[in-house]
Amino acid sequence: MRELVVLSGKGGTGKTSIVGSLAALAEKKVMADCDVDAADLHLLLNPAVRHKEEFWSGKSAVIDSEKCTQCGLCQKLCRFDAIDNFKVDAISCEGCGFCSHICPAEAITMEENMAGYLFISDTKYGPLVHARLGIAQENSGKLVAKVRQQSKKLAGEAGADYIICDGPPGIGCPVVSSLSGANMALLVVEPTLSGIHDMERVIGVCRHFNVPAAVCVNKFDINEENTREIEKYCQSQSVEVAARIPFDNVVTEAMVKGIPVVEYSGGAVSQEIKKLWEKVSRLLNSK
Amino acid sequence: MIITIASGKGGTGKTLISTSLALSLKDDYGVTLADCDVEEPNAGIFLKPQISGSESVDIMVPVVAEEKCTFCGKCAKVCAFNAIAVLGSHVLTFPQLCHGCGACSYLCPEKAITEEARHIGVVEWGDARGIKFIQGILTVGEAMAPPVISRVKEHESEQDIIIRDAPPGTSCPVVETVRGSDFCLLLTEPTPFGLNDLKLAVETVRELDIPFGVVINRTGAGDAGVENYCQEEKIHVLMTIPLDTEIARLYSRGVVLVEGMPEWKSRFIQLYNDIKEKVDA
C-alpha cells in the first residue's frame, strides 16, 4: 500500500480539484481529506456518511469560582496569558494544565474539549475518510493523524493499493502530521512569485521529513517564464515536474457541477491530469 | 484600527488585498502591514521591504540536570504533551513536542530542571515605501506557528492603521491572528469551494465576536452561491474583483494591484472608509 499526500503551500492552487480527479483515475484506493480546517474534497466526491465519531482532544482549564481564593498564582504563571480576572479564556488556553497543578486551593480542573468530528463515507470512487475540526479548535495535527490512521486501517481491510490524501495548506503542524511516514508528496504549484516561494518552503519540509516530492505546475500558461523558473529550481533539487496543466475554466465548471474535472471534460486539462497520474503512480511504486 | 484580512482557504488573494490596501492608505495615514502568515509569508514578495531589524522567536524547553534528578517522574506526569519522559535512570526530553509551558521545571521537587531557548522562527521588520512592514517566518520543519504570530503582533505600531495578513484556515494560527482586530475582511471566490470555506470563516469570526465583511475575488466565473449566502446571512459584500487576466498576470509577477493598475486606488480608499464607518458605528 502506497500513500500519496498532495500539498500546495498556500492552498487555492487547485490541489483539491486534482485530488478529486486522481480519485476518479486511481484503482483500488482510499481517499483521505487531511485539510481538516477547510475540507472541500467531499464537494467533489459526494460522499454518503456511513460512520461519524466525535473527536475529543486537548483540554482547557476551568476555575471553580467557589473554591478560588483569588490568590492570583495561576494568572502569574500561565505563559499563554489565558487567565484574566480569575477566569480562563478557553481560546487562549493551551491546555498544559500547569495552573491545575499549582493552585493552592485546588480550584482548577482540566476538561476535555470536543474538537471536531471524523467521518467515514462511501463514494462512487471508494471510501473517503474526512473530518471537521471544530471552530477555533487546536490540535488539527492530531485530527490529521487520526484521519490517516483510519484511512490506513480501511485500506488494509480493503486490500487497497493506494491512499490519496488531500493535504492541508502551509508548512506547520497539520502538514507535519500529514507528511510523516508518507511514501510521496505531490506539490501543486502555480507559476506566481509567491507560489514559487511557497513551493521552496514545502520542498524543504518534505526533505526535512525525508519524503520524496514531485511537482505539478497548475495553470502553467498564466506565466510561462515563472513556469520555467519552477522547472529550473526543481531540476536543481532533483524533484521531478510530473505535469504542466493549462489554465481552463472547465476546472471551475466541474467544481460547480460537483464532479472531478476528468469526468466532466476530455480536454487538455483532463489529458494532462491523466498523464500526471500515470507518472505519479509509477514514481510511487518505485520509491 | 486593526484590520485583518482572512479567508477559509489559501490562494483567494489575501496578499493582493492587504498590500493594495496598505499602499492606497499610506499617503494619508501611518500604516503597518503585519504578515502573520508565518508558514508562507508572501507580502514581502510584493512590497520588497528594506529589512532593518530582526529577532529570534524561541520557546523555552526543559534541560534536566541528571545529577540532581531522583527520577521521581513528576515532570513526566505533569507534562500534557508527552514532551518529557523518565525511563529508568534517564530523563528524555522531546523538544519538538514541548509547548514551553514551564510546568515541569517549576514543579520538579529537586529543582533539577532549567530551561533553554529553542529557536522556532524569526520576526523581521523594516520599511516598505513608507509602510511599516513586519513579517514572521516559521523555521522549515517546525510545527508551532502561534508563538511566531504573537511576536509579530507585538511589533505593530498602535497609532497606525494596522493591516494583518492572516494564514488560511480556521484553527489556532488564524485565531491568534484575528484576536484583537477591530474588523475582519473575509476573502472568497464565487465557487462551491469558496462558499464552503467562507461559511467556516464566518463561523470563526462570529465565534470571536469580531465585525466583518466580505470581498469576492475572481467574479465572473463560478456560480451565485456566495452572493446568495451573503444576502441570506445579511453579510456585507464590500468589494468584488473580476476574474481578469491582467490582474492575474500582475499577481504572478509580484506586482501590487494598485501599482500595476492605479485606477484601483480610489476603490481601496473607499473600502477603508466603508470599514471605518462600520467600526465606528
Ligand code: SF4
Ligand atoms: S492550562 Fe495552561 S494555558 Fe490553560 S490556563 Fe492553565 S496554565 Fe494557562
Ligand code: SF4
Ligand atoms: S515545559 Fe511544559 S510542555 Fe515542555 S516539557 Fe515541560 S511540562 Fe512539557
